Amino acid sequence: MMLGKTAGGLFWMCRYLERSANNARLIEAGSRMMMTRTTEENAEWGSVLETANVRQIYDERHDAVDRQSVIDFLLRDRSNPSSVMSVVEAARSNARMVRVALTREVWEAVNDTWMKLKDALARPVRETELPNVLELIRQQSAQVRGALHGTMLRNDIFNFCRIGTFLERSDNVARILDVKYYVLLPSVSMVGTSIDNYQWEAILRSAAAERSFAWLNKDSGPRTIAEFLILDRRLPRSIAFCYLNIARNLGYLEAEYDEARPCMEICAETLNRLTSTDIETIFQGGLHEFIQSIIQANNSLGLQIEKDYRFYA
Amino acid sequence: MFGHGDTPREPYLHYCNWFDGEDTKRLKRKARDAEHAFRRTGITFNVYGREEANERLIPFDIVPHILSAREWQSLSEGIEQRVRALNAFLHDIYHRQEIVRAGRVPRHMISENEAYLSKMIGVEPPGSIYTHIVGTDIVRTGENEFYVLEDNARTPSGVSYMLENRETMFEMFPELFIKNKVRPVSTYPKRLRRSLEACAPPACNGRPVIAVLTPGIHNSAYFEHSFLADEMGAELVEGHDLRVVDGRVAMRTTQGYTPVDVLYRRVDDDFLDPLNFRPDSMLGVPGILDVYRAGGITIANAPGTGIADDKAIYSYMPDIVEFYTGEKAKLPNVPTWRCSEPDSLAYVLDNLADLVVKEVHGSGGYGMLVGPAASKREIADFRKKLQAKPDGYIAQPTLSLSTVPIFTAKGLAPRHVDLRPFVLVSPKGVDITPGGLTRVALKKGSLVVNSSQGGGTKDTWVLES
Structure with a gap:
């Protein structure tokens, strides 16, 4: 037997965690495009925003599409409900809500993800730091997945x-x-x-x-x-x-x-x-x-x- | 910790030997590790009224508060007597009110008390239990002098810290538990479950379904609510997960609605039932009180229990204990002036600088005056509040509390503490887990131990012998 609310919390916790890693990958792919070709860079970042399904709210807050603003928007901006910080926070809120359905390992992995990313994303991410931050997001997501697979009934x-x-x-x-x-x-x-x-x-x-x-x-x-x-x-x-x-x-x-x-x-x-x-x-x-x-x-x-x-x- | 001279009191002997052999640097590192462990596990509390960083850790001190078997024995006897009296008192005031008829407690103290629920009059709770879970706050003034500071009989919190503090100590200092035989606390969740099961309502079929009702993840004690549900193997529900279905309170599961037998609620009376109490409450279950009165659910603690830990009623506790148990109270009350009485009020106003004045209905260290620590200005301001509404306050002397050591950058230092053992009550009896939550005032000289006011916690050891 399980509460309907708990089922919803688990479902959304995992959706949000998946989204955080997907965001990191979109940024990675975008950055890679920029390094390998020279023209129409900003168009590329525009399509990254569209893929993340946040183009509209981005445009409400920004006049232009440029690399730095897009990356910041996708990683840190709390007014963007799909930014890595927003989804990691939402994932943790859901995890707290369904705490009784999670093993200690899974809860700690989610909580650890939130603590580490809150730290890493406290300030705008510098160019030189970006690869590390993206890797951290990927690693954390792997850590949660590992805990889920290794410990859950x-x-x-x-x-x-x-x-x-x-x-x-x-x-x-x-x-x-x-x-x-x-x-x-x-x-x-x-x-x-x-x-x-x-x-x-x-x-x-x-x-x-x-x-x-x-x-x-x-x-x-x-x-x-x-x-x-x-x-x-x-x-x-x-x-x-x-x-x-x-x-x-x-x-x-x-x-x-x-x-x-x-x-x-x-x-x-x-x-x-x-x-x-x-x-x-x-x-x-x-x-x-x-x-x-x-x-x-x-x-x-x-x-x-x-x-x-x-x-x- | 120290008795006469420089010898540590007996229960602390082993600990002190160990401490003297330890490297301070290692201990400092351990203290930091402990904090990290708490953050990782998510043992945080939310401070009301602070927007930013509203999840904080309660500081943890690595030096345990140690009680000998003998000290614990006499303490627990006193607590058991008191809790039995509280329960009998509650039953009485919601039924025949013998204590009022006998003139031991004035009628208006009951009938005009905000915590007295007239809707509970004549209701027989399952197993006749009102106070399923009690946290009795104890302070110490000398070798064998303990006082009861408060009877937390509505929704006492802090038990998760009792459990997690011990786990942290196990992890940090396993060697200590070999030399010192410490009575375990980790059985508490099972005992809680058993105790709640023993209070199942008449409508219950088979093994009782237990749920913990929380106001939600933003509540300051949410961690504890989820922790207890988890450890008990109970569901953690919010008001919107529940509704009345066919005369039972049922929770919405992935497979439809399932009745709940025992609800360990961590929501105040006022918010429990918008149909019967505050209509604007989003935290409760419409109609739950009607189900309760019909024997469809057990609510722990029972609605209306709050009157028993009201600070004005507290002052009558010695009488209450004697009235229902026929014995003198084994644990003394702190002398208390009821500001509602003109003579007492006059005394309190004359001696504000030496007294602790508390709101009758307040909790958590909010809205109180600690005379000796207050500025003239604060005292003057408080005097006005007190004069405007004297029956909202009681006053107590500042006891010369004994101290226990804490670990500071400069080694061990004495601080004031209080102790909250956790008591479970069911028709099967009164069960007190050996230990409790020790809260410590981390500021030198301070008497306020509340976590919302800069207090910390430590592990509490009751020794086997």
Whole structure:
């Protein structure tokens, strides 16, 4: 038995933690773009803001898009609800709220993350410090993940954590593709030109998939990249992988509670779209439309889970 | 810690031998480690009225407060007697009011008391228990002289510090626990659970479902609420997790609503039930009092218990103990002047500089005057407040408290402390965990031990023999 509030707290704690690492990766990919190419730097940071889904609130507070302001906004700005500091704080608040559902190790890992990042992000991060700070964010996120995997019972508590993690991740990957889909479209792609290569690399890097992509030794091209990030079940950040895991964990919940819930249907429908198609079909139907529909599916799945498991009164 | 001359008092002998052999630098490092450990575990408290940095640590002192088995024996006997009397008193004032009829406590002290809940009149709580959890504040003035300073009978806090302080000591100084046989405190959560289970309501079916009701993560004692729920294996709920369903109070789970049998509430009476008490409360459960009166749930501590730790009632405690137990109180009260009585008020006004004056309904060290430590200005200001509303105050002499050592940059130094042992009451009996929360005034000469006012805590040892 678990309180609905607790289920919601676990779900959001994990979503926020996942978001903090995703933010760090977006900044990393953005910085990398800047180092490897010279033109249109600010446009690149604009697309980073869009991927993080915070463009609008950024524009309300800033006149121009420049590297330093964007990085500060994504890392430290508390008026940005998705900044690393905001989400780490929110993750910790949720962890405090669900303290009774967490092992000591997990709680301490989350609390430690909050303490270390509060320190590291107390002042604007200097250029020279940025790589260290981004690494710290990644490490902390790994520490929490390690504690979760190493100490938590595999029951509904763990299932809600996993569902939150994968829903956030699926959303993050879909947004990366949504913002960059035009780079992957055949009509604009000028295969072999350096610009596209950088863009492709940035896409892979934002999803922490550049190394594994290289191992597969595929031709680097829009289709293979899109296929990899959307459909490859081996890649722990592909949308298909996320949905397989969401479906599995929702299945565990159904089994544990011995009751079917509508969210499972929504999830199965999307999972089916991901597993019964191939990349050619997706491109024929329109990559952008496909990605958009995934983002929408993520959204409605989140709302249905919240309702089915009574997160709120 | 020291008796006559330079010899440490007997319970401290082993500790002092050990301390003398320790390197001060190592101890300083240990003290820092302890602070780090507390931050990591998240044992913080929130200070009301401070926006920034509102999560703070209570400073921890590494020198334990040590009591011998004999000292503890006499203390716990006195506490048990007192707690039994409190419970009997509560039952009486919500039923026949024999003590009023007998003229031992004036009727208006009960009926006009803000903490007296008329909605509890005639209600029989499950197991006849009102004060399931009590934290009796004790001070010491000499070798065998203990006084009760306060009976915290509504929602005493601090027990998580008793437990975590001991854990920290285990971690920092394992060697100390080999030489000194210290009675364990870690059984408290299990004892609490057992005690609460023994008070299950008539409606309970099977093993009682226990939940801790917290005002939420912004409450100053939130850490403790979650800690206790965690250690007891109980659910930690807020008002919005609960509602009345089919005559029971039920919590919203991922699988629907499940009835709660025993609610260990850490929410004040006023906020418990917006239908029966403060209508603007967001922290409570609408209708819970009606379920309670019908035997559908146990609320610990019972609503209306607050009157027993009211500072004006405190002054009647020697009478109350005698009335219900037929014995003299084993633990004395601090002499108390009720400012509502003209003679007492006159005395208090004449002697403000030597007295401690407290708000009758206040707690946490807020709104009190410590005469000897106050400036003329503060005394003058307080005099006005007191004259404007004399029955809102009581006064007590400043006792010449004995001291215990704390660890400072310059070695050991004496400071004033108080001790709050935690008492569990159920139909099965009174259970006092050997130890308690020792609060220490870290400022030299200070008498105020409240964490909100610069106090700290230490581990409390009750020795096996």
